[in-house]
Structures are given as C-alpha cells and as structure tokens.
Amino acid sequence: MPRNSTRKPRRFRQLLLLVVLGFLLVNAVAFFHAWRFTHFTTEPGAHTDNPEQLTPLQKVDILLTGIKNPKPRNQTTPSFPYRTVYLNSLNGRLEAWYSAVPHPRGTVALFHGYTSCKSKLLTEAAYFRGLGYSVLLTDFAGNGGSAGNVCTIGHHEAADVAAVTRWLQRRPGAVVLYGNSMGAEAILRAESELGVRPTANLVECPYGSMLQTASNRFLSMHVPPFPLANLLVFWGGVQNNFWAFDLDATRFATNISTPTLLLWGEADQRVTRLETDAIFANLRGPKQRQNFPHSGHEPYWRKNKQLWEETVAGFLTIL
Structure with a gap:
C-alpha cells in the first residue's frame, strides 16, 4: 500500500484533534471569563480598569486571566436625611436608603450600573430631592449591602426593580424609575417581561443586547468579538x-x-448610537431623548451638568 494513503488519515486525525482541542480551549477561556464577569469575589483589591483605560499589555493579561471583580462596596453615605430599609426580592434581601421630603411630588427609585452600588448615585438622588421627590437608592442583589455575589448584567436584576417598584406603589404618589447602564437595562426588562408599571422612566445608556455589549467590550480592546463574545454570552x-x-x-x-x-x-x-436609536424607535409610549456631547459611559452631570439637570427637570414637569 502506498505511504501517502496511510499519511492522509493520520494527518486528518491530527487536524481533527487540533480542532477539538482548540474548541475546548476557547470554550474553557469563555467559561472562565463568564464566571468572573458574573460572580463577584470577597477578596480585597481594586476592580479592573475599563477597557479604554488599559495598556496593550494589560489587555493581553485580561484576555488570558479575566477581570478582577471584587464585590462593590458603598464607601460613602448620603449627606441628606435617610434611613436604611431592607426589601425582599427573588434574588435575596436588598439593602436600600430611603429619604423622604416634605409634600413629595412622588418617589424616584435609583438603580446603579455594573460593578457599582447605590452610593454612586448620591449626586443624582440629591438633585431629585431638590426637585421635590423622595428617593430610594437600592443595591442590586450581589452588590453593596445586598445579599449574594452574583450579577447578571440586568436579567435577574429586573426582579429587584420589580420588588422595589411594588414596595413603593403600596405608598401614595408617583413612582419614577431612574437607572444607568445595567440599571436601565433591568428597568426595561422589568417592564417588558415582569409586568412592572411605574409612572415614568429615566434611563441612561441601556445597551441594545447582551451580545452587542459583550462585542463592544472586545472591540474597545481592539480584539475581534467573534467567537469569544458569543461564547461569553452563552456561558x-x-x-x-x-x-x-x-x-x-x-x-x-x-x-x-x-x-x-x-x-x-x-x-x-x-453603547453605540445605533443601539440607542433602535431602543428609542421601539418605545411605544410618550418618549423624549437627549444626547450629551463629550460624555462617555459615565454620569452625564460630570461634563454636562446644566444640560443634564435641565433635561431631567423638564421631563419631570410634564408628568
């Protein structure tokens, strides 16, 4: 028998083995990254910087080892009067700060973003109080003072939004939901799939889809998103x-x-303009939109304080 006839099956088996090993390796990396993204640790230390702030060497290290994801902790407390309340959610016990104002126009419930906590929203809460609203700031499950260490980037967190909204709706007055990034995503899912019906929404930079936001993170590090982004979302x-x-x-x-x-x-x-355009176009009720020049994925009052305050106040006056 010619030697070539025996070499071809052997080379095919070797190639197939390499493909299988490569497939298993890529999935193992994606599985590990997915776990690090959605499970906070109790280890001390700083969270990994945003992709835009990393050096090329740091980006390689993150791709190989995953992000550092310690559980977010509240480092400050409100300067305005408040009391700590605990609410029950499907995800466990939630810690919240409730601050009432005299003769309120309603209550604004504030929801933070990924790897954040309620103390990061104190500036916004103080402004809402100045407009005549009581405020309720809540740590999502897994964050801050709330139970657990799991974060699903908006999916399970929608149940926390539902628990908070229904708690507030047992009291008189309008209920306005405010959230940024993951908090905004959780608000939209809570209304779409869990039957939540607040008086109004103020949502900052919700992402179009989980797959899109995962892809955007890889693109921000100048890494092709396929197939790692798809596998990250799957796992x-x-x-x-x-x-x-x-x-x-x-x-x-x-x-x-x-x-x-x-x-x-x-x-x-x-979060891209195309994602934002699509979300806005699909909203079925009364809607307004405001873009903020020079602002990234961050609180808009930092670089556009007057515009942010005027936009928020103007929207609330029509309720």
Missing part, C-alpha cells in the same frame, strides 16, 4: 440559569408604553 447565561441572548433592550422597548426619557453620551464606546 454567562448557562452558569446563571437564563438564556442571555434574549437580554435585549431593543426588544424590551416594543412592550413599553410608560413615558420614558432616554439619555446617551455621544462619546460612549460601550
């Missing part, structure tokens, strides 16, 4: 018992008739 959902490809604010918006103000920063590298 993140499997690990936390939900189908993460359905975490999609563009679709959620089609079921939302609540008056909604959508805010977006024009320098945002993590």
